[in-house]
Amino acid sequence: MFFLDLPWYERGIRGLMAFICQVLYSLIASAYNLFINIANVNILNEKQVAPIYQRVTMLLTIIMVFYVTFQFVKFIVQPDEFSDKEKGAGKIIYKMIMVVVLIAFVPKIFTAAFAVQSKIINNDLIGKIILGQANTNISNFGNNFAANIFGMFYRFEPDPERGIEEDAECDGVQCKHLVTMNLNMMREEGTLTYLTIGLNASEEVSTKVKDETEEMALINFNYLLAIGVGGLVLWMLIMYCIEAGTRWAQLIFLQIIAPIPIIGYLSPKKDGIFQKWMQQCFTTYVDLFMRFAIIYFILLICQVLTEAFEEGPNTFLGLTNLSIGM
Secondary structure, eight states, rough: OOOOOOOOOOOOOHHHHHHHHHHHHHHHHHHHHHHHHHHHOOOOOOHHHHHHHHHHHHHHHHHHHHHHHHHHHHHHHOOOGGGOTTTSHHHHHHHHHHHHHHHHHHHHHHHHHHHHHHHHHTTTHHHHHHHHHOOOOOOGHHHHHHHHHHTEEEEEEOOOOGGGTTEETTTTTEEEHHHHHHHHOOOOOOTTTTTTTTTTTEEEOSSSSSEEEEEEEEEEEOHHHHHHHHHHHHHHHHHHHHHHHHHHHHHHHHTTHHHHHHGGGSSSTTTTTHHHHHHHHHHHHHHHHHHHHHHHHHHHHHHHHHHHHHHHHHGGOOOOOSSSSS
């Protein structure tokens, strides 16, 4: 708990910080929802991409025919290479079969990959793995995310030993109900409309260190951390939105040019264009899930740090001799 004398300037600061949080966490909810929507968007569907893919394939098929013809002419001139394990006829035939199969199935693989991506996002599987719980209502993803973060800095903690009862009232409303109402409104509507109600309600309580009483706010509103962490999260989400859109464009481009690296598979080089294309496809596809994992790790770490700090600065994560400032 943080001890606060509540003179007029402190009430003014808490009110101003509450207004900033109202705007900031509404923007966080909107930015997270935008990130989800960009991650799920598919502006160019299979019907629109398929014609481009087919035209590229037709052009490269001509190149493949010339390449194979050249190789067999080469075998006539240099018959010793016909049975070579890496450059011989058997290897070329095997690679031709693989090229035909890959060209036929790559569009279906991309379609399946986008479908799996939607399932993972819409069922919040990454959140379930990291936090142990999933939110399957995609329309409220952003609201829940913002509420979970803000809830770490806006709490009511009864302490009967010091005079803070479970049913303590803030401006005529039970403090615990007021906190719950504000967080629920954030989850349902994406706003903190009633955040200022009861925010400055205080009570004289006895300190644990000295045999004295101090004026303390009943609702623990750590506005400095709320704004600091909220600003960082908002900036991160805006960057994620831009990068998620870039990722989608990269995947579509990689799909359209797929016949080029697939034809490159015919090359005898082991580390050729086909291997680099596959690696690029994999890293670009997985990038989105890594960003979701980072978001949930932020939530997890904030929860752990908040719970640890509540145990007291002297026992903070097993460290000793820590002051509140430290």
